[in-house]
Amino acid sequence: MAYDKKQRSDKRYMDILFRAARAWDCMDHYRKERERNKRYMYGDQWGDPVEYCGRTITEEEYIRMQGNIPLKNNLIRRLARIVIGVYRNQQKTPVCIARDREEQKLGETMSTILEYNNKLNDKKELDARMFEEFLIGGLALQKEVYSMRGGRQDCWTDNVNPNFFFMDGQMNDIRMDDVSIIGELHDITFGQLASAFAKSDADLQRLEDIYKKARNRDVLANYIDTFHRNANDYVSFLQPYDLTLCRVIEVWTQEQRKALWCHDWLEGDAYIDSYDNLKTIRQENATRMEENRMKDAAGNYLLDENGNIRLYMPEDRVPLIEYEYIIENYWYYRFLSPFGDVLEEGESPYAHGEHPYTVKAYPFIDGEIHPFVADIIDQQRYINHYIILNDFIVKASAKGVLVVDESSIPEDMNIEDIAEEWTRFNGVIKLKLKEGAKPPQQMVNSSKVQGLQDMITLQMQLMDDVSGVHGALQGKQAASGTSGVLYQQQANNASTSIIDLLETYSSFLTADAKKKLKNIQQFYDEPMTVKVAGRSAVVRYDPQTMGGIDFDLAITESYDTPVYRALNNELLLQLLNAKQITIEQMLQVGAFPFGDQLLQLIQTQKQELERQQQMLAQQGSLPAQASTTPAS
Numbered sequence: 001m002a003y004d005k006k007q008r009s010d011k012r013y014m015d016i017l018f019r020a021a022r023a024w025d026c027m028d029h030y031r032k033e034r035e036r037n038k039r040y041m042y043g044d045q046w047g048d049p050v051e052y053c054g055r056t057i058t059e060e061e062y063i064r065m066q067g068n069i070p071l072k073n074n075l076i077r078r079l080a081r082i083v084i085g086v087y088r089n090q091q092k093t094p095v096c097i098a099r100d101r102e103e104q105k106l107g108e109t110m111s112t113i114l115e116y117n118n119k120l121n122d123k124k125e126l127d128a129r130m131f132e133e134f135l136i137g138g139l140a141l142q143k144e145v146y147s148m149r150g151g152r153q154d155c156w157t158d159n160v161n162p163n164f165f166f167m168d169g170q171m172n173d174i175r176m177d178d179v180s181i182i183g184e185l186h187d188i189t190f191g192q193l194a195s196a197f198a199k200s201d202a203d204l205q206r207l208e209d210i211y212k213k214a215r216n217r218d219v220l221a222n223y224i225d226t227f228h229r230n231a232n233d234y235v236s237f238l239q240p241y242d243l244t245l246c247r248v249i250e251v252w253t254q255e256q257r258k259a260l261w262c263h264d265w266l267e268g269d270a271y272i273d274s275y276d277n278l279k280t281i282r283q284e285n286a287t288r289m290e291e292n293r294m295k296d297a298a299g300n301y302l303l304d305e306n307g308n309i310r311l312y313m314p315e316d317r318v319p320l321i322e323y324e325y326i327i328e329n330y331w332y333y334r335f336l337s338p339f340g341d342v343l344e345e346g347e348s349p350y351a352h353g354e355h356p357y358t359v360k361a362y363p364f365i366d367g368e369i370h371p372f373v374a375d376i377i378d379q380q381r382y383i384n385h386y387i388i389l390n391d392f393i394v395k396a397s398a399k400g401v402l403v404v405d406e407s408s409i410p411e412d413m414n415i416e417d418i419a420e421e422w423t424r425f426n427g428v429i430k431l432k433l434k435e436g437a438k439p440p441q442q443m444v445n446s447s448k449v450q451g452l453q454d455m456i457t458l459q460m461q462l463m464d465d466v467s468g469v470h471g472a473l474q475g476k477q478a479a480s481g482t483s484g485v486l487y488q489q490q491a492n493n494a495s496t497s498i499i500d501l502l503e504t505y506s507s508f509l510t511a512d513a514k515k516k517l518k519n520i521q522q523f524y525d526e527p528m529t530v531k532v533a534g535r536s537a538v539v540r541y542d543p544q545t546m547g548g549i550d551f552d553l554a555i556t557e558s559y560d561t562p563v564y565r566a567l568n569n570e571l572l573l574q575l576l577n578a579k580q581i582t583i584e585q586m587l588q589v590g591a592f593p594f595g596d597q598l599l600q601l602i603q604t605q606k607q608e609l610e611r612q613q614q615m616l617a618q619q620g621s622l623p624a625q626a627s628t629t630p631a632s
């Protein structure tokens with residue numbers, strides 16, 4: 001969790017803590033809406049509050065008080081699984097493209113390194129679960145960090161829980177470029193806290209003093225009132241639900257400082273320099289002006305016929321460092337305790353100069369989030385209401401009630417005997433019918449609300465139409481006589497309604513991959529050889545050549561699919577039969593289940609043959625050498 005650039009301070013940042021708390025409060029409505037969407041997604045669909053007799057209860061409690069069972073038929077989860085299946089079926093992967101076409105080979109190498117790191121992080125599974133979160137809450141969050149985990153220092157990807165996340169509430173840019181404060185809450189054990197922030201015995205004692213109070217509800221009570229938080233909330237800003245854990249508040253803020261926009265005409269570089277280096281820049285310019293003046297061996301200036309100092313070039317052409325006063329934006333991080341104590345702070349340690357979070361909200365019109373699940377909750381509620389109504393009608397109707405005329409019951413039998421004989425196989429009931437009496441009969445009431453089944457069917461159709469997940473996209477069986485091409489076209493047409501959702505998420509993955517790419521270029525500072533599982537090719541990563549390359553990045557269809565591998569292997573076999581490639585080349589490029597083992601056996605056999613040939617050559621040269629040896 002901690003970063004390499006560390007500055008520890010004993011001061012408190014209460015102003016930053018209040019800014020973070022306001023950002024947290026601005027997302028309170030979003031967290032409640034997300035929690036409701038999550039309940040409906042996973043089957044808890046009767047948890048909305050209702051007013052009953054002056055008190056607030058859930059719909060489930062109200063239904064049970066009426067003597068009914070809160071039935072439900074969860075169709076939201078089914079539709080969400082279909083959309084997730086469409087996403088996972090895309091088989092997309094990030095591909096690096098060097099902006100300079102002469103460096104495209106390096107782009108292919110970087111694509112392999114990026115794929116290697118993604119497999120290290122199990123990125124495919126992380127992205128799928130984040131897409132499920134994207135459907136529920138409409139907010140995708142991932143974090144790219146460089147840290148030590150499991151004895152390995154590497155670039156790691158984490159999914160961020162929206163319940164513990166906060167950001168600026170005054171944003172409108174869909175690219176999230178106008179964010180000014182962002183962060184998350186961490187609930188960790190004291191051992192993890194000490195491992196991250198304690199560098200000496202004094203640091204350890206300071207952490208113990210801080211969190212002895214931070215885990216005390218009585219001490220935090222006044223702070224909770226100050227920050228307008230409810231102490232009974234599952235997730236509050238200042239304290240964890242489990243008081244055995246320690247709350248650490250990670251805050252990233254965009255700050256400003258005076259700086260200089262410089263253009264060095266001698267080196268051909270344009271860069272931002274610290275305002276404190278203004279004196280150094282002026283001295284460098286003065287030095288260059290001085291070096292432009294001609295001197296003799298003794299260091300005296302050479303003069304022209306007019307008595308002016310001779311120059312190598314006109315003064316207006318001397319390559320100086322031009323500079324302009326600007327206000328620079330930069331990102332600064334702080335790890336704070338619930339009391340504002342600084343556990344660690346510093347400027348962004350990443351080469352991209354930003355915070356480590358990648359955020360994508362959907363659709364983010366006027367800063368609002370409207371997720372996929374929220375659109376179909378009303379149809380789900382209608383379906384549940386109609387199911388309960390149908391159940392109530394069925395329970396209230398007569399179902400095989402036996403009606404017996406009292407005057408027809410003989411003296412030697414009672415009503416219980418008749419009921420027993422009525423239900424027995426081959427039962428016999430003796431009756432003595434009087435004039436006008438009726439024999440026993442069973443009554444079944446088949447009454448039902450007119451059109452109830454039609455309303456349920458209508459709401460199910462509306463749910464498919466509102467969600468955009470219908471027809472062939474759901475994998476429903478095609479009508480008789482439908483050709484395969486037509487059915488595939490129907491599936492493609494059905495997926496058009498969710499293309500916007502899928503492409504928005506793809507842009508999120510692209511933005512996250514760009515941050516990961518920058519981290520790899522920054523922190524992979526030693527040469528390494530990488531082989532990705534499932535591929536025969538081995539790539540060599542050299543930070544000297546890869547570190548300064550400017551890459552573009554795109555999310556494209558992955559080549560690692562069964563169809564592509566089959567086509568690739570078929571082409572290689574055709575080239576082998578045409579004797580255009582060797583079997584070693586085919587095994588190195590192809591994706592055969594036995595490729596690695598067979599290639600290793602062939603290479604071992606070749607090495608053994610070469611060794612035997614060398615031995616035979618050496619044995620054949622021995623007699624010739626002996627015959628040319630002069631006699632003593």
